[in-house]
Structure formats: structure tokens, C-alpha cells
Amino acid sequence: MESLPGEYWYESAGGSTVCGFYLIGLADQVIEIEFLDFDISCEDGGLLATLDGWETRGQIFPSGTDHPLSMVERYKTYCGKNEPSMTFISSQNVALIQYRIPNKGQGFRIVVRFIEHHQPCNVVSLEARGTYTLKNFGRKQNCSVSFLYPESFSVLALDVGKTGLMSIQNWETGIVAKCAKEGFADYVQFLGGEGLDTSIMYPAIDVCGLDSNPALPPVMIGCKHSVVRMVSSGNFYNSVNFVFQTFADRFQRGAFKHCLLD
Template identity: 35%
Template sequence: MAVSARIHMLLLLISLLSRLGLGRYIEVRNPSFPMLACRCLDMLATEGQFTFMTAQPQLACAAFLIGEPTEVISLELSDVNIDCSAGDFIKIFDGWVLKGEKFPSSQDHPLPLRQRYTDYCSSSAAGGAVLSSQNVAMVFFRIHSPDSGFTLTVKKQHNPMPCNIMSQSPEGSFTMVMPHHHWNCSFSIIYPVELQLTELSLGQHCIVLYCTILS
């Protein structure tokens, strides 16, 4: 199955599980900092250490990370055992890529597209944590050899003024405040819902947007 089709099926599963309140990425079952296994295609919304280890070649893998609207995500790689010279790679993307479309778009994101990618196989990116600009991030990886892998440490940080938001909830109310900044901002939802804009305030120094998601 093509990776785009697999990702589409994963997002449909995410939508169903979120409505049912199931799944490790919707509900934190262990309040401590857990060590969990990461799958070839995965959705992660909890803090923790996630280890991926190949039993066979995995050539098109991705982990989608999401936090609350007022969070940004810190990602750090460790215990990396891959062969960059053989075509293995691990890349972190500041945002999500879905069906060829990037979120946030190049028009909305504060960084140029090339600066949103962090390549582990690049010597300048082999260490240290990477911080997302919004509440979603993504890890692409390709590993050819069995018994190779890595550990990904995921932490959340508070973002007092979120600009670009991906909602993981099928319902709720959200407020976006953009004080005296010339920003392009966006609010995205990954499944069909009814969206109601309840209030829009265009003040001289501040823009306030209130919206409600109805399942």
C-alpha cells in the first residue's frame, strides 16, 4: 500500500478513536514519563520516550506529533543506530505534510520551507532538541537494515500566543489572540465538522477570533 494511502487510513482511524475517546495519543494512561514503542506509521500526543526498532526494512515511515492548541513540541533523538551512507535517514519537519500539502502553509509559517526540515544525517543537526513553531510536528524516517532504530524524546512546552493550530478534538471552543503582530495565522481540523465563528474582534492593536467546533 502506498504511503499516502496508509496515512489517509491512519487519519481516518485517528478521527474515529478521538470520537470514541480511545488510543494512546488521545488519552494519557501513564502520568509518568513513559518508554513506549513507536510504529512505522504512528500518531503521538503524549510526552515520553518512543523507541523504534526495525525487524525488517522500513522505507516509508512517519510519526505525526500533536499537542494542545496552546503547546509547542520539543523533539530530541538519541540512541540512533542508522546508516546514513546506505540511504537511511531521519528528518524532523516543523508542521505536518498531508497528501502533499504542508501545514502550516509556506504563507502562514514564520520560517522558510528549507529551515523547517531538520536532517539527522546532516552533521549540523545530529544533536540537541528541535522545537516546533506550533502544536504539530512530524518525523520522517527510512531504515534499511534490521535491528536498527532510534529513540525519540517528546516534551511539550506552553505557547501563550498560538498562531497556527491543528485541532485534535472533534468539538470544543477555541480563542486565537494576535496582539500587534503582522502574522498570517490558521486553524485546521483533520476531520469533517461544523465550524461556527462566534465572534471576531478587529481592534487597533489586537485581533481576537472565537470559534466553536460542533461534532
Template identity: 35%
Template sequence: MKAVVFFSLTVVLLSAKAWPTAKKSFDLYPETYDLHKISDCMHITSEPGDYVFKKTAHVIPSRNDASILEIENSMEVCGLYVIGEPDTIIELTVLKYDINCETGGLMAFVDGWELNGEYFPGLSDHHRLLKDRVIEFCNNYRQWPVISNKKFFRSSQNAALLQYRIPLRGSFIVNIRYHKISQPCHVLVHDTTAIMNIANFGHRRNCTISALFPATVSVINLKVGGKSVRQEKVNYDCSFYEDRLEIGGTSGLESIAMEKSSEICGFTNEQGPEQAIFCGVTTVRLVSTGRYQNQAAVAIRKAEEIDLEIATLICAI
């Protein structure tokens, strides 16, 4: 299922007088009953609460007094795009859904975001296979009894997507909650100015920070690679090292296809120069073998026209 979308992305305060002796980690955030109506095909949210969508088929009277069922954009795929704070994951519960399989209706939970057939986090960087990241479901009314159980999903990062295709009529109610995690790996940035941390926590994995806009990036501090690399302090040409920090951009979400502006490794506590990435998506990617505790902090801000003077990468349109 694919969604073609164009968009611009422009804490829960927890207080308690006493804690019970045992409490599940995913109960730390209280239930919310805020109700939101989904009216746009492309709906982006960072708010918890219940989200409701309902579609009814339009009936147009004809000259012969017979009613004609109007089907507009019957195969259009829409999506509820959810984004949280960098150190959160998303809990998404489909409380109720009336999506008829027989009429071509379909829903899908995506662990991450999908745009134009590309995914965040990238297919090669995520620890789950795509077949395990995309879960499709609908109502089979030929089955008896009709089964419409609640669907419960959790994302692996601060981005998740609920896609839906409803040709005639249908509805659903979904609840969204956010939960803190201690070791975030992939982060989708929605603030136009932010200081982001990225680390492998000793694991063999690639982690990414992606901003959905042209951005300037500067390294604030860095600790990537072994002792022999760190003796060189900071190195902006590390393509031959397995452990490195890559900075670049793409026209889409897939990080493996990004054009690289620089590949950095070594050690520094001093902020480096800004480099402007004029691409649809700006990405910082930490590549780690698992042999070292790699970490970095980067400052990201939305690039302006004046930043063309420090541009290190301009992607083709």
C-alpha cells in the same frame, strides 16, 4: 521526504510546594519516563514520554541453504506525528539513533505536519522557510569517529513530525515533552468539539486553526479590522479588506489553497450562524496586516450528515 497516510484523530497537572529563586521557563514541565513502542508506520501521539522504534531485516532460508535477506518496503517513509494542546509547543529530543546513511536510511524533523507533500502550517503562513523547517540527519559510518549526538528540536506550534526511512535495519529513541506558550498562532485541532481562540497579538502575520475533518464553524465573538470596518458591526463579505477572518476547507493541509466559504470582519459579541464545511480539512485563517489587534473566537465541531442542510462548502473528492 513524503508520507502517505490515512488516519482518524479520535495537562500536565503541575503542582509544587515551593519554587526555586530562578527556574528556566522550559523546565516547568517535569521529566517523564513513560516508554512507548512505535509499531505502526503512521503513529500519532499526544502523550509525553520516550518513544522507541527498532527494525531488523528478515532473513528467509532458501532451498540452497543460503540465506536471503528480505527487504520489504525499503523506501517506505514512516512518521511519528505529535500533537499537543492548542497553547503548547513540542520539544523533541532524539536521544539515540542508528540510521545508516549508506543503506539509504534517513530521518527528518518537521516543524509542523507533512501529508502528501503538503504542510501544516502552510508554506506561505509560517514564519520560517521550508528549508529551515525540515532538518534531515542520519549516521555516517564511514566517518571516524562515528558521531551520533543527540538531536534537539522545538516546534513553532502544537504540531511536529519525526519522519524516518529505514531500508534494512535501524533504531531510534526519542523523548517528547510539551511546553505552554502565551501567544499561539497556528493550531492543529484534534478534539471533535472545541472553542478556539485566534489572534495576531498586533503582529503582521497570518494565523490558522485547522481541523482534520469536515466541521461546522460559528463565530462566537470577533474584533477584526479598523474602526471604519467595526462600525459596520459584523460583515460576512470582507474580501476587499486586508484584515479579515477566512473560513473554508481543502482536501489537503496547505491553507493557501483552501476554498473559502466566507470572509468575515468587523465587531460582534454575538454568536453567528453555523456553517458546515464538508472538506478533508476545515480551516479558519486570520489574515492581519499588523495595523490592528485582531482576534476571534470560533466554535468548531465535527460535521454530521444532518449538517448538509447548513453546508456552505463541499469540496471535490
């Protein structure tokens, strides 16, 4: 996994191993990959693929329901004369290059750049603890912050499904629970699972409403992967501000626990 800009290259020593080059930037960055050289023949199964997102163990982030592009547009394969376009730009702060290069001496060379993104939606966090504000910027889109650790979450402020695009003033409702079950189109989920795909994660709790000083107990997700996911209809300016810290740092009685690690 790399998080630094610069020039990278790979020259095969032979063999059929499938390798992955995982790239990650800061939350407010996207990744630009420029191909300088490409020499991978299609013989013996040689192949290079680019993914707009990340994949591990067959699970992809962002999931298909949470990404503006189809999987056909996000996942491209290349070999022989079918070379990658000069530049590839991701939709979020993570991207992946997968490759299998059986022929010795063949390979590729790239330049990686990180570009500022003013309205981030889907994010993989580089940090295990900190504070983050997830927003939909008034758009119809599902946005997630994915953590590669068990995490404890404390909501500092919530405005989901309340502040309309033409709203002038709103009264605080407090935090409303089970919004998805009640049929609300806008809500925030706290999810846990063993992989990256948010569509198959276990929902610990979902909330909506307007509360500038909520008293919600910490939500503790003791899974390998923890996610805060915001579902938005596009009718509201949604945002949730929360503190996150590693599960080992904070264990409180009465908080939700799922996928507890031994």
C-alpha cells in the same frame, strides 16, 4: 499519532518503508524532541527527517505563507555522522519525524515533552467540537486552526481589522463579508479541502469587522479538512471567537456547504 510525553524508540527490522511519527499537543503547547540515540547509516538510502509541522500526501501545515520559518529551516534530514541536534522544538502544537531505515537493528531513541505556549498561532485541533478564540496578538502573521474533520462553525464574536494598536474605543461595524476581495489586509477565512495545505483550500467565506453578537449563519464545511484562518497586517489586534462541531452533528438549511461528503 502520539499526544503523550515520554520516551519513544524505533529499531528497524529491515526494509525500505518510509514511516512517519506524528506528534500533536494541546492548542497552547509546542513540542520538544530530544534525541538520546541515533544510529542510521546513509547506506542504502537510510534517512531521518524532522519537520516543524505536519505533512500528508505532499501537503504541509502550516503552509509556507503562514509559518515564520522557511521550509529549509523547517525540514531537516540526517544520516550517518550528520546527526540531529540534541533538541528540536516546534513552532506550533504539531511536529513530524519521518524515517527510512533499511539496515536491520539500526534506529533512534527520543524523549518527547510538551511545553506551554502562551501565544499560539497555528494549531491542529485534537477536538472535533468545542469553542476556540484565534488571535494574532497584534503581530503581522497569518494564523490557522486546522480540523481533521468536516466541521460546522458559528462565530460568537469578531474583532478583525478594527481595533488598532493605539485604539481606545471602537464602534461596532457588524460583520463585513468579502473583505479579501475588497482589498482589506485583515480578515478571517473559513476554508475546506482534501489536505493540509491552506494555500490550496477552497474559501467558503471571509469576514472582518467588529461585532460582539454576530448573527452570521453557521458556516458548514463538508470537506475532509476544515480550517479557520486569520490574515493579519500587524496594524490591529485581531481575534475571532467561534464554536465548532462535527458536520454530522449539525446540518442546517441555508448554511454554506462545500466538498459535501457522500
